[in-house]
Amino acid sequence: MGKGKKRKLREDNEREFDPAPKHLSIAHIKNQDKRLIIILEQAQLESVKVGNIFQLLNCDDHEGLLKKYDKLPGSVRPDITHQCLMMLLDSPLNRAGLLQVYVHTENNVLIEINPQ
16 A cells, blocks of 8 residues: 555544634623623604504605604604614624614614624
Protein backbone atom coordinates (compact mmCIF):
# COMPACT_ATOMS: atom_id res chain seq x y z
CA MET A 1 0.00 0.00 0.00
CA GLY A 2 1.06 3.53 -0.76
CA LYS A 3 1.80 6.02 1.88
CA GLY A 4 -0.76 8.82 1.81
CA LYS A 5 -1.32 11.81 3.98
CA LYS A 6 -2.65 10.97 7.38
CA ARG A 7 -5.68 12.86 8.57
CA LYS A 8 -5.58 14.52 11.93
CA LEU A 9 -8.00 13.10 14.41
CA ARG A 10 -10.56 15.67 15.37
CA GLU A 11 -11.04 16.31 19.05
CA ASP A 12 -14.54 15.91 20.43
CA ASN A 13 -14.83 19.51 21.52
CA GLU A 14 -14.09 20.95 18.06
CA ARG A 15 -17.08 22.13 16.11
CA GLU A 16 -17.59 20.64 12.70
CA PHE A 17 -19.69 23.57 11.50
CA ASP A 18 -19.49 27.31 11.95
CA PRO A 19 -21.14 28.62 15.12
CA ALA A 20 -24.71 29.85 14.81
CA PRO A 21 -25.10 33.51 13.83
CA LYS A 22 -25.38 35.87 16.76
CA HIS A 23 -28.86 37.13 15.87
CA LEU A 24 -30.22 33.57 15.87
CA SER A 25 -28.61 32.46 19.12
CA ILE A 26 -29.88 35.37 21.22
CA ALA A 27 -33.61 35.02 21.69
CA HIS A 28 -33.95 38.29 23.55
CA ILE A 29 -31.53 41.01 24.57
CA LYS A 30 -33.03 41.91 27.93
CA ASN A 31 -30.20 40.15 29.76
CA GLN A 32 -27.43 42.15 28.06
CA ASP A 33 -25.76 44.94 29.98
CA LYS A 34 -25.27 47.40 27.12
CA ARG A 35 -28.19 48.14 24.84
CA LEU A 36 -30.10 51.09 23.52
CA ILE A 37 -33.80 51.23 24.37
CA ILE A 38 -35.93 53.39 22.09
CA ILE A 39 -39.58 54.18 22.78
CA LEU A 40 -41.60 55.76 19.98
CA GLU A 41 -44.08 57.86 21.95
CA GLN A 42 -47.59 58.89 20.87
CA ALA A 43 -47.54 56.67 17.79
CA GLN A 44 -50.68 57.16 15.78
CA LEU A 45 -51.76 53.55 15.39
CA GLU A 46 -55.46 52.81 15.59
CA SER A 47 -57.43 49.96 14.08
CA VAL A 48 -60.93 50.35 12.63
CA LYS A 49 -63.41 47.78 11.42
CA VAL A 50 -64.21 48.22 7.74
CA GLY A 51 -66.76 45.65 6.65
CA ASN A 52 -65.72 42.32 8.11
CA ILE A 53 -62.02 43.10 8.55
CA PHE A 54 -59.90 45.39 10.71
CA GLN A 55 -57.58 47.91 9.09
CA LEU A 56 -55.04 50.38 10.34
CA LEU A 57 -56.64 53.83 10.31
CA ASN A 58 -54.86 56.25 7.98
CA CYS A 59 -55.65 59.61 6.44
CA ASP A 60 -55.53 58.42 2.82
CA ASP A 61 -57.95 55.49 2.90
CA HIS A 62 -60.43 56.48 5.61
CA GLU A 63 -61.46 60.09 4.96
CA GLY A 64 -65.12 59.34 5.71
CA LEU A 65 -64.32 57.80 9.08
CA LEU A 66 -62.12 60.76 9.99
CA LYS A 67 -64.98 63.18 9.31
CA LYS A 68 -67.41 60.96 11.22
CA TYR A 69 -65.22 60.92 14.35
CA ASP A 70 -64.00 64.55 14.00
CA LYS A 71 -60.33 63.62 13.64
CA LEU A 72 -57.81 65.73 11.80
CA PRO A 73 -56.09 64.02 8.85
CA GLY A 74 -52.70 64.92 10.32
CA SER A 75 -53.49 63.06 13.53
CA VAL A 76 -53.75 59.68 11.79
CA ARG A 77 -50.32 58.93 10.31
CA PRO A 78 -49.19 55.32 10.82
CA ASP A 79 -46.71 55.78 7.95
CA ILE A 80 -44.49 57.91 10.20
CA THR A 81 -44.21 55.09 12.74
CA HIS A 82 -43.56 52.64 9.91
CA GLN A 83 -40.70 54.75 8.50
CA CYS A 84 -39.13 55.11 11.96
CA LEU A 85 -39.31 51.37 12.55
CA MET A 86 -37.76 50.62 9.16
CA MET A 87 -34.81 52.94 9.88
CA LEU A 88 -34.29 51.57 13.39
CA LEU A 89 -34.45 47.92 12.37
CA ASP A 90 -32.01 48.54 9.52
CA SER A 91 -29.49 50.28 11.79
CA PRO A 92 -26.05 48.86 12.70
CA LEU A 93 -27.08 48.78 16.37
CA ASN A 94 -29.96 46.47 15.59
CA ARG A 95 -27.77 44.25 13.42
CA ALA A 96 -25.36 43.94 16.34
CA GLY A 97 -28.24 42.96 18.63
CA LEU A 98 -27.93 46.05 20.82
CA LEU A 99 -31.26 47.73 20.08
CA GLN A 100 -34.58 47.30 21.82
CA VAL A 101 -37.61 49.15 20.40
CA TYR A 102 -41.02 49.83 21.92
CA VAL A 103 -43.99 51.70 20.43
CA HIS A 104 -46.30 53.57 22.82
CA THR A 105 -49.51 54.57 21.06
CA GLU A 106 -51.86 57.47 21.73
CA ASN A 107 -54.37 54.94 23.10
CA ASN A 108 -51.85 53.97 25.82
CA VAL A 109 -50.88 50.62 24.28
CA LEU A 110 -47.25 49.53 24.61
CA ILE A 111 -45.93 47.31 21.80
CA GLU A 112 -42.58 45.54 22.02
CA ILE A 113 -40.92 45.15 18.62
CA ASN A 114 -39.06 41.93 17.88
CA PRO A 115 -35.87 42.96 16.07
CA GLN A 116 -35.59 39.82 13.97
